[in-house]
Amino acid sequence: MSDAASDAANKGGELTVRVWRGAEVGAFATYLVPARANQTVLDVVTEIQRYHAPDLAYRFACRVGVCGSCAMTVNGVPRWTCRTHVSRVAKAGALTVEPLRNLPRIRDLACDMAPFFDKWKAAGGRFEGGATRADLPAAVDPASPKRRAADAGIECINCAVCHAACDVVAWDAEYLGPAALLRAWTLVNDERHLARRATLDRAMGPGGCASCHTQGSCMAHCPVGLSPTEGIAGLKRMSLAAMFLGDR
Amino acid sequence: MMERRLFVLQRLTALALAPLVLVHLGLVLVAVRGGLTAAEILSRTQGSVGWALFYGLFVVVVAIHAPIGVRNVLREWTGLARGAVDWLALGFGLLLLGVGLRAVWAVVG
Known part of the structure; x- marks a missing residue:
């Protein structure tokens, strides 16, 4: 994508991301992150950790759909976040990210495998x-x-x-x-x-x-x-x- | 291995039930010939070896098939212990067998 196109996409505003914080007991925290062209859900979670919540726990390794580490529940559906584009799953600019279902929660988005x-x-x-x-x-x-x-x-x-x-x-x-x-x-x-x-x-x-x-x-x-x-x-x-x- | 045997038994009895249920339903429709009385039915069924075998088999197959399903439902949806569920299912199967065979005897005996 050209810089101009990229800039245009960035003008799309912000994503409202609700992220599970805590373990079995916890609550959702809401973060606002820039909406970009071509961003994956994992990109969004990483951005939140880098710029908003350095103590956010989540798991990933390869970022290219090989290792199987980064699965989370996105808007209620279990997905591999590194290969899930935000544009495909966000509803009206909103995302809800939780740990996987059916496994004990360790902290935030990381569950016990x-x-x-x-x-x-x-x-x-x-x-x-x-x-x-x-x-x-x-x-x-x-x-x-x-x-x-x-x-x-x-x-x-x-x-x-x-x-x-x-x-x-x-x-x-x-x-x-x-x-x-x-x-x-x-x-x-x-x-x-x-x-x-x-x-x-x-x-x-x-x-x-x-x-x-x-x-x-x-x-x-x-x-x-x-x-x-x-x-x-x-x-x-x-x-x-x-x-x-x-x-x- | 009990789980595998029960799984196989449930499938095999389902296989047998398919034609039995169809014949039974067909019979219910055909048997009604301008009204139905107990005396009319009994006159056709009493002493019939064919119907005795047909419904006898039906009862035996149901008494095997149904408790296996009930056992699965109880196991998944109640907090009962495994042993308790097995006994309940066995009791249910014996009940079906007893009541069913008694009914067959009443109609064809």
Whole structure:
């Protein structure tokens, strides 16, 4: 954008940004920041921290949609803030920014991700390999059905947007959640994973796939366009097949 | 594994319920031939092995299917302990089975 155009955009005035301050108990604070052309929600939060509230806690790392650190609730919707343009989400120049839902709040916009990753482990999400450094890397055929089934899921950036979007996670503390189950789905399709059966059993166990209501909020909100719903359906199919046809 | 078995049982019984419910609803429409009396129904059903098997199967399938769903609802929406929910669901299933089979016997016996 040329300087002139940039200046014109800057004349757009100010954004009114309500930001959650505190932990579980807290309140919204309102900040006025300049509206610019091409600014992301993360840019706005950073601007508030730099110029208005140096003690504002929030989390980010890469700023380009790879690391999955900066997810927050923006105007009531869970989003990756670094790739969310203000122009797309602001309503009449107003933004409300809160921490993600369904996770304990540490301070301001930062929430505790530990329960999220604990559920990964509970779903059997830990890779168990059998190869040593003396072995050649496994030759996985990219065209094999299993590899193709895991193609999408392995792109998950662990941002917890789906976890925050899921209503079942909100009302059922035991439910493992879409991210953990999608992780399990990629693992049971990984031919190098030795604990395949254990992962499948845990993903179908208490709080697992059977608790999913197939509401699809996870896939509607996933910033990288993945479908945990599809992975959960895949786990159910695989589990049924394992039960009736024996483990394959 | 109980969760998986219950999940599978719920799906399989749903599969069986689909035609059973359709036949049952169709029957309700067809059975009414210019008014309906208890005597008229009983004259057609009593001693019928076919209807006994049809509704006997219906009751058994419902007694498996419904408590699994009720168990899920109770687990998600009440603060009851897991064990209590399981017993409640089992009791509900046995109740459905008992009441249902008794009704089938009353109609075809």
